[in-house]
Amino acid sequence: MTDTPLTFGSSASADDAELALLGLIAYQELTSFEHLSSDARLSPTLVDREILGRLAVAEFGHFELVRELIAARGLDPQEVIEPFMESLDEMHRRTKPGDWYESLTKAYVIDGVAGDFYSLIASGLEPEARDLVHQVKRTEANADWLRDRLQLAIADHPERASRMALWGRRLLGEALTQAREIGEKYDYFGALQAEGRGDRGQEMTTLFASLVESHSRRMRQLGMTA
Structure with a gap:
């Protein structure tokens, strides 16, 4: 256990930035388990x-994997995870679904x-952590089921499509917004941007453009315009 809470800022090392990302992912997996x-x-x-129960169990398993990696480095997982709790919890409060279908969406x-975001950022991690991030965020099976179930919901009630698209x-x-705020606050992207890969602003613009394009593709698979 560390003597003082961990902090991640503009002077964070690559190791600190990696821990910040692991803490963020761990709490995101835990909240996914709770919501599913x-x-x-x-x-x-x-x-x-x-x-959905099976998907929830898988998310909790992912949380445990990340938690164990943090602990294996001699750190208290709670101290690494805690800085991200308020931001994630607030985002979930702002996006409370109105019904079951909005929950799936x-x-x-x-x-x-x-x-997508974690996978892109993980390219700057050490191999052990990078492989774990890709393992944890490999969610094709989850996405396939959610997409199929949402397509069925729209087929049964086409009027749902416009509401779900909005x-x-x-x-x-x-x-x-959350990704940008956390990235700026803890500067994990800047610290992981090793070896002067290029202009940071341009790197971030490219990263977010990739996120939007991937989201648009997923929504098109539902027959919706993003």
């Missing part, structure tokens, strides 16, 4: 409930953007 568990209880069918959008745009805005 809640969504499972509200599922309209037993099959939906079973599958939220999982589809937020997890998709987060997975909701998806709001979620994208919140996810990008």
Whole structure:
């Protein structure tokens, strides 16, 4: 356990930035577990409930993997994770779904953007941490089921499409705002930008453009305009 809380700022080393990213991912996985568990209880069918429960368990397993890596480095996981709790919790308060289908859309959008973001940032990590990030954020199976279930929901009630598309745009805005705020506050992107890869502002512009394009592709798969 460290004697003082960990901080990540403009003078953070690459190691500190890596820990910041791991702390952020750990708490995101824990909150995903909590929200999917809640969504499972509200599922309209037993099959939906079973599958969401399984997805929730997988997210908790991811949380444990990241937590164990932090602990293996001789640090208290709570101290590494705690700085990100307020920001993530506030984002979830601002994006409280109105019904079960908005909950699925939220999982589809937020997890998709987060997975893309972490994977892009992880390119600057040490191999052990980079491999773990890719393992944890490899969510194709989750995304496939969420996409299929949302497509079915729209097919059953086409009027849902416009509401869910509007909701998806709001979620994208919140996810990008949070990513930018956390990145600037803890400067993990700047610290991971090793070996002078280029202008930081241009790197960030390119990264966020990639996030928006990936989100647009996922929404098109639902038959919606992002």
